[in-house]
Amino acid sequence: MSKSTLGTLLIITTLSLVAASFFFSQTAVSGGSDDDNEGYFSKIQYRGVMPVKNSEYQNECSSCHMAYSPGLLPAKSWQKIMTNLDDHFGDNAELLPESQQNIANYLLKNAADKSNYYRSKSIVRSLRNHKVVDRITQTPYFIRKHHEIPKRYVINNPKVGSFSQCNACHLNAEKSSFNEDEVSIPGVGYWHE
Ligand code: HEC
Ligand code: HEC
Structure with a gap:
């Protein structure tokens, strides 16, 4: 092999390695499909x-x-929600006034419309011109993400019961991570579209 052919080969190999690592870093970061048009860098910083x-x-x-x-x-x-705790979805979830105030402050201060996390932004966007909802499960964003899941996996599934039990299916819900590849529906298994 001549020196110049070797040189060309080296350049080609290097270029394809660079291209491949760029491709893999992109797919690793986006981690599955997401139809929200958030910027690439904001996804890294503010995932979930x-x-x-x-x-x-x-x-x-x-x-x-x-x-x-x-x-x-x-x-x-x-x-x-915080001003109707005595009539909370059929339950009484009333708190002592001080607790109620502290918790309300925390929730209001960190609410979706004050947040830089991209899912929060998507939720707020989906609620534009919408009436005030008292359920996550009533936001257009939530409905869009879950409409393909049959009732028999949720309401008629004794290990789930309702969509309000996020952590029954989302393995990392308690860490506020809701990625599609961290979902396993009890009695059904990992979710593949
Ligand atoms: C005594 C039990 C109880 C306590 C305590 C309680 N909740 Fe609930 N909560 C419920 C029930 C029942 C539902 C409706 C669940 C369903 O439809 O399956 C609900 C639903 C919700 C939802 C809507 C979930 C959805 O479907 O999108 C939110 C938000 C919520 N609760 C917030 C709170 C907050 C904030 C507190 C603390 C101040 C609280 N809850 C304490 C019983 C409780
Ligand atoms: C019965 C199981 C189940 C329950 C309960 C459930 N989810 Fe999901 N969720 C799924 C599945 C399955 C998907 C993936 C749907 C798809 O891609 O078609 C999903 C998708 C999502 C997504 C979008 C993930 C992505 O990468 O785009 C979010 C966010 C989410 N769920 C939040 C929640 C929250 C918050 C709750 C509770 C209020 C909840 N889910 C309750 C099964 C569930």
Whole structure:
């Protein structure tokens, strides 16, 4: 092999290695499909929604379902929920006034419309011109992400019961991570579209 052929080969190999590593870094970061048009860098920095970091909220609001990330609903929704705790989806979830105030402050301050996390932004966008909802599961974003899942996997599945039990299916829900490849529906298994 002549020196110049060897040189050309080397250049080609280097170029394809660079191209391949660029391709793999892209797919690793986007981690599966997502139809939201957030910028590439904001995805790295702000993946998912904000994890819960408030022990009072965690303690008081996780006995009947997980303590949902404040970034899953806008401030108006949290306000509605926190002012109606005596009639909370058929339950009484009332708290002592001080606790209620502290938790409301935490939720309102970190609500989806105050957040830089890209899923929070998507949720807020989906609610544009929408009435105030008191459920994550009523946001157009949530409905769009779950409409293909049959009822028999959810309501008629004793190990799930309702869509409000995020952590029944999302293995890392408690860490506020909801990636598609971290979903396993009890009795059904890993979800493949
Ligand atoms: C006594 C039990 C109980 C406690 C305590 C409780 N909740 Fe709930 N919560 C419920 C029930 C029941 C539902 C409706 C679940 C369903 O439809 O399957 C619900 C639903 C919700 C939803 C809507 C979930 C969805 O479907 O999108 C939010 C948000 C919520 N609760 C927030 C809170 C907050 C904040 C607190 C603490 C202040 C709290 N909950 C404490 C029983 C409780
Ligand atoms: C019955 C199981 C189940 C429950 C309960 C459930 N999910 Fe999901 N979720 C899924 C599946 C399956 C997907 C993937 C759907 C698809 O790609 O078609 C998904 C997708 C998502 C996505 C989009 C993931 C992505 O990468 O685009 C988000 C965000 C999400 N769920 C949040 C929640 C939240 C918040 C709750 C609770 C309020 C919840 N889910 C409850 C099964 C569930």
